[in-house]
Amino acid sequence: xxxxxxxxxxxxxxxxxxxxxxxxxxxxxxxxxxxxxxxxxxxxxxxxxxxxxxxxxxxxxxxxxxxxxxxxxxxxxxxxxxxxxxxxxxxxxxxxxxxxxxxxxxxxxxxxxxxxxxxxxxxxxxxxxxxxxxxxxxxxxxxxxxxxxxxxxxxxxxxxxxxxxxxxxxxxxxxxxxxxxxxxxxxxxxxxxxxxxxxxxxxxxxxxxxxxxxxxxxxxxxxxxxxxxxxxxxxxxxxxxxxxxxxxxxxxxxxxxxxxxxxxxxxxxxxxxxxxxxxx
DNA sequence: CGGTACTCCTGAAGGC
DNA sequence: TGCCTTCAGGAGTACC
Numbered sequence: 023x024x025x026x027x028x029x030x031x032x033x034x035x036x037x038x039x040x041x042x043x044x045x046x047x048x049x050x051x052x053x054x055x056x057x058x059x060x061x062x063x064x065x066x067x068x069x070x071x072x073x074x075x076x077x078x079x080x081x082x083x084x085x086x087x088x089x090x091x092x093x094x095x096x097x098x099x100x101x102x103x104x105x106x107x108x109x110x111x112x113x114x115x116x117x118x119x120x121x122x123x124x125x126x127x128x129x130x131x132x133x134x135x136x137x138x139x140x141x142x143x144x145x146x147x148x149x150x151x152x153x154x155x156x157x158x159x160x161x162x163x164x165x166x167x168x169x170x171x172x173x174x175x176x177x178x179x180x181x182x183x184x185x186x187x188x189x190x191x192x193x194x195x196x197x198x199x200x201x202x203x204x205x206x207x208x209x210x211x212x213x214x215x216x217x218x219x220x221x222x223x224x225x226x227x228x229x230x231x232x233x234x235x236x237x238x239x240x241x242x243x244x245x246x247x248x249x250x251x252x253x254x255x256x257x258x259x260x261x262x263x264x265x266x267x268x269x270x271x272x273x274x275x276x277x278x279x280x281x282x283x284x285x286x287x288x289x290x291x292x293x294x295x296x297x298x299x300x301x302x
Numbered sequence: 303c304g305g306t307a308c309t310c311c312t313g314a315a316g317g318c
Numbered sequence: 319t320g321c322c323t324t325c326a327g328g329a330g331t332a333c334c
Contacts, residue, residue, distance in 0.1 A: 025327060056310070056329085080328080097328055098312075115312085134311045136328060179305060188329080195327050264327085290306070293326085 024095040026160065026193030027233055027259075029080050031240030032101045036082065037075040039103045040120070040128055044071050047121040055117060056096060056138045066141070067091070067120065079156055079192030083147065090144045092152065096136030102129040157191045160229050165191055167223030174222065177214035183290045184214040185229075194229065197264045198236065200295050202229045204263045204271070209301040210294045211287070235259070263295040271297040 024032070048064040060066070067086070074085040082101075084091040095101070104110055106125030118130040118139060130137070142150045157173075158164035170191075177184050184190055185199045194202075203210050205228040208221055217225070239259045262272050267286040270278045276299030287294050 028327085094328085096311095097326065132311095133313065134326090134328095136311070177304085183305085186328090197327055291308085292328095 024080060024099060025195035025198055026077075026080060027198070027236035027240055029077055029082055029095065029193070030237050032095070033075050033077045033082050035101065035103060036072075036084065036128075039126055040084075040122055041072050041075055043122040043124050043126070044069060045120050046123050047119075049119040051117050051119070055132060055135045056094075057140065059118070059139055060141045063139075063141070078147075078153055079159070079188055080195070081152065085144055088144055089141055090147055092140050092142060092147075092150075093130065094138045094152075096132060096134060096138070098134040099130065099132040099137035102131055103127070104129065155189050157187075157189050160191050160193055160233060165226065165230075167219065167226045170226045171217065171219050171222035174214040174217050179214055180210060180289055181208060181212050181214045181217060181225075182210035182294055186290070186292070191229075193233075196292050196294075197261065198229070198232055200264045201232050201262055204296060204301060205232060207300050207302065209298070210289060210296050263297065266295060271300060274300045276300065 045067050046069075048067045050059050050064055053059065066089075070086040072084045072086050072091075074083075076083040076085070076090075080094060082093045082095075084093070093099075093101075102110070102116075104127040108127075110129070113131065115131050115133045116129045117132055117135070120128040122128070130139070140150075140152075147153060158169065173190055174181070174184060177190075182199055182203060185194050185202070186196065188194075200210070202225060206221065206225045208217070208225060236259050263284045266284045268283045270276075271284050274297055276297060281297070281299055284295050284297055287296075
């Protein structure tokens with residue numbers, strides 16, 4: 023579920039709802055997700071206060087004292103914030119909870135348990151193995167057409183697979199890679215090194231555009247997320263090709279009666295959706 | 303080193 | 319209805 027826009031929306035929600043309030047209770051309901059919860063996490067967090075909510079790639083980073091609590095949502099992770107008087111019956115996939123002094127409750131809910139939670143000293147965050155080799159933020163100034171062009175010169179893998187590699191650029195997942203390639207008119211099976219300078223520039227701009235649009239869509243959902251059972255991570259974002267096999271693709275000249283609409287293939291074990299008329 | 307296949311886990315959806 | 323198979327938005331590891 024969560025790619026960069028989803029995690030960014032979660033970050034914004036955490037910033038608004040749990041910063042600068044003392045943690046009054048912590049519950050760890052099972053020993054591990056993808057990896058074990060940190061030793062003594064309950065004791066470490068008790069009575070602490072988060073002072074900054076950051077994000078790096080698909081990781082949300084909550085600073086307290088001289089440490090950072092890092093949360094990755096995996097495929098099925100969700101953050102739920104309950105208001106003081108919200109009710110929620112016990113759920114077997116609520117693995118990690120924190121209560122705050124104003125009565126709010128943070129819940130990490132993750133049925134597939136591909137998510138992870140770890141701690142690191144804040145001043146050593148960038149050296150942590152999750153981040154040490156991570157590529158630039160796609161919305162930052164270090165990610166531009168020239169960077170993408172340079173980095174793909176020696177890549178023999180497909181452009182689709184290359185963009186999913188977090189070492190090339192951080193935070194992109196299957197959905198937004200499919201959408202960005204469609205928007206740019208680049209076929210997902212093209213070798214990464216075959217991108218022209220112009221295509222790299224265009225692809226880079228479209229990645230930024232689509233991520234910002236998705237964050238904005240998440241943001242508008244966020245405004246009333248409390249009504250929706252307090253869950254963050256749902257997005258009303260209109261995909262052009264993702265999960266649209268057989269549908270007509272928007273703003274395309276192709277004739278669906280001839281092409282059969284959006285096509286689906288598998289690359290590196292992941293589904294890719296595209297239009298072979300628009301994407302060359 | 304680069305690239306691919308496999309793996310963790312549960313739940314939803316579709317076929318029969 | 320129910321049983322079975324397939325697939326899912328991630329990413330670390332093993333192996334060529």
